[in-house]
Amino acid sequence: MFDSADMFRAFVQHRDKSIVLVTGTAGRDWKEISDNESRDLSLQGAMGQTNTAALGFALAQPNEKVVLFDSEGSLQMNMGVLGTVAGMKPKNFVHFLMDNECYATTGGQPVPNAGDINYAGMAREAGYKATFEFDNLEDFADSIERIMKEEGPVFVAMKMIPKVENEPIGRRVRKPQRSRAETIKVLQAELGISVA
Amino acid sequence: MTQQQAALLKPESLVAEFKKNGVTHIVTIPDSETNYLYELMKEQDWLEVVPSSREGETFAIALGLIVGGKVPVCVIQNTGMMESGDSIRGMSIDAGFPLVMLIGYRGWTRHGVITDSAARYTETFLHAMGINYYLLETDDDASRISIAFEEARAQSRPVAVLVGDEYHGFNRM
Numbered sequence: 338m339f340d341s342a343d344m345f346r347a348f349v350q351h352r353d354k355s356i357v358l359v360t361g362t363a364g365r366d367w368k369e370i371s372d373n374e375s376r377d378l379s380l381q382g383a384m385g386q387t388n389t390a391a392l393g394f395a396l397a398q399p400n401e402k403v404v405l406f407d408s409e410g411s412l413q414m415n416m417g418v419l420g421t422v423a424g425m426k427p428k429n430f431v432h433f434l435m436d437n438e439c440y441a442t443t444g445g446q447p448v449p450n451a452g453d454i455n456y457a458g459m460a461r462e463a464g465y466k467a468t469f470e471f472d473n474l475e476d477f478a479d480s481i482e483r484i485m486k487e488e489g490p491v492f493v494a495m496k497m498i499p500k501v502e503n504e505p506i507g508r509r510v511r512k513p514q515r516s517r518a519e520t521i522k523v524l525q526a527e528l529g530i531s532v533a
Numbered sequence: 534m535t536q537q538q539a540a541l542l543k544p545e546s547l548v549a550e551f552k553k554n555g556v557t558h559i560v561t562i563p564d565s566e567t568n569y570l571y572e573l574m575k576e577q578d579w580l581e582v583v584p585s586s587r588e589g590e591t592f593a594i595a596l597g598l599i600v601g602g603k604v605p606v607c608v609i610q611n612t613g614m615m616e617s618g619d620s621i622r623g624m625s626i627d628a629g630f631p632l633v634m635l636i637g638y639r640g641w642t643r644h645g646v647i648t649d650s651a652a653r654y655t656e657t658f659l660h661a662m663g664i665n666y667y668l669l670e671t672d673d674d675a676s677r678i679s680i681a682f683e684e685a686r687a688q689s690r691p692v693a694v695l696v697g698d699e700y701h702g703f704n705r706m
Contacts, residue, residue: 386619394597415590421583530600
C-alpha cells in the first residue's frame with residue numbers, strides 16, 4: 338500500500354492539461370497538490386455515481402483528457418460502470434481506483450471481499466483497453482508517464498493506505514472545498530462551454 | 534388504417550421532437566416495449582445513444598454531458614426511475630441544469646383499475662421529488678416534449694415526460 342498524497346505528487350508531474358475529478362477520503366489530498374485548479378472538476382453528488390458523471394463529461398469533450406480518481410467503495414456501489422465505460426470506448430478517459438479496502442469515512446469497516454477482489458481484472462474483462470495494478474509508489478511513479486500516454490479507456494488499480502476517520506461527523510474539521518457548482522462554472526469558462 | 538391506429542404514439546414523432554429540441558445524446562436502458570424506438574434512435578447520425586448498466590447511471594452521465602455542453606435525454610422505464618432516486622436528487626435536481634427524462638409508464642391505463650404497482654407509484658414518486666411531468670398517450674401529444682424542454686430550460690430543472698402508450702406502437706409488428 339502507498340500514500341494517496343505521494344501518489345498524487347507523482348501523478349501531477351504528468352498531468353499536463355488533463356481534467357481531474359476525485360472521490361473518496363483519499364481524494365481530499367488532491368486539493369493541496371493540484372497545479373491547475375481551473376481544470377479540477379467536481380461531479381460528486383450521488384452514491385457511486387461520480388464515475389459515470391466523469392464518463393459523461395469525457396463523451397461530451399472527446400478532445401480533453403479526463404482523469405478520474407475513483408474509490409473502491411464508490412465503484413462497488415456501481416460496478417456496472419465498468420461495462421458502461423468499456424462499451425462507449427472513450428479514448429480520452431483514464432480511470433484510477435484508490436483502493437484502501439475500507440469505508441474510511443465511516444470508521445474503516447471493510448468493503449465486501451476487501452482484500453481478495455480484483456478490480457483491475459474486472460475492468461480488463463469488462464473491456465477496458467489497458468489496465469494496471471500497483472501496490473507501491475516506486476512502481477507507480479515509474480509507470481505513470483506511460484499510463485498517461487495510453488489510449489483509453491484505461492483502468493489503474495492502486496492499493497492506498499487508509500486514512501480512517503473515527504471522529505463523530507459533527508466534530509470533524511474539514512478544509513474548505515470548492516463547491517461542485519463553482520468547479521463547473523470555472524471549467525466551463527476555461528473550455529468555452531455554455532449550457533445548451 | 535383505423536382512426537385508433539392513426540392516433541398511436543409513433544417513435545418517429547419522439548425522434549422528431551428530440552431533433553427539434555437540439556438533443557445530442559440519449560442515455561438509456563432499453564425496455565422490451567421500446568425496441569423500435571431504440572433502433573430508430575441508433576439510425577440517426579445526429580444522435581448518440583449511450584447505453585448504461587442501471588438507470589441511476591443515466592442521470593449522472595447526463596450531468597457530465599450537460600456540463601460538457603451537450604443536450605442529453607434520459608430514456609428509462611418507471612421502475613428504473615424509482616431505482617434512480619438518489620441520482621435524480623443529487624445529479625439532476627441539486628445540480629440545477631435543464632434535463633428532460635422520458636419515462637416508460639409501465640402499467641398505465643386510463644381504462645379501469647391500475648393493477649401494476651410500478652404505475653401506482655410513478656406519479657407519487659414524481660410528486661415527492663417535486664418534478665413536473667407531462668403524459669403522452671397518442672401521437673397528438675408528442676409536442677408535449679417541446680413543452681417539457683421549454684420548462685426545463687426556463688427553470689433549470691428536470692422535467693419528466695411519461696409515455697403512457699408503451700404497450701402499443703413501439704415494437705415492430
